Amino acid sequence: MRAKDALGQSGERVAADFLEEKxxxxxxxxxRCASGEIDxxxxxxxxxxxxxxxxxxxxRYGDPLxxxxxxxxLRLRTLAVLWAREHQQVIGSLRIDAVGVIMGRSEPPHIDHLKGVA
Incomplete structure (x- = not known):
């Protein structure tokens, strides 16, 4: 696995734990589907x-967000509909959030959670 992919997976686990705590x-x-991926x-x-x-x-190269x-x-909205269709879920209310994670090597992760970005 590439280092970038491993970092992304680690960030997604950190984000999932953060959201669960909230x-x-x-x-x-x-x-995943042919149109893209939802984290x-x-x-x-x-x-x-x-x-x-x-x-x-x-x-160093800017904020993750x-x-x-x-x-x-915009693609995430389309993917949300495709996910709901595949999982036979009715979407009453939909929100798109973004989570930025800074995974420094020696300090705890820094997490920014933005609700309703799209």
Whole structure:
């Protein structure tokens, strides 16, 4: 596994744990289809939450959340519908969140959670 992929997976685990601690229940991760991938799928009460996780070792090349593009956020809405269809879920309320994780080598992870980014 490439170091970048391992870092991304570690960041997704950190993000999932963080969300769970906040009472947001993660119900799926790394869901893929021909149109793309959803990092985390969660429920916040009855609201379906699609979570994009961006992980970096430092802010040397900018904040992880700066890597989110408008196109990616729009694609996540489409992916949410495809996920719901595949899992036979009715979407009442949908929210797209972003979690930025800085995984320094010697300090605990720094986590930024933005709700409703798209």
């Amino acid at each position: 009472g947001i229940r993660v119900i799926d991760s790394n869901w 985390l799928v969660a429920l916040d009460g009855a609201e379906l939450v699609i979570v994009e996780v961006k992980t970096r070792r430092s802010r 700066e890597a989110l593009t408008r196109a990616k956020l």
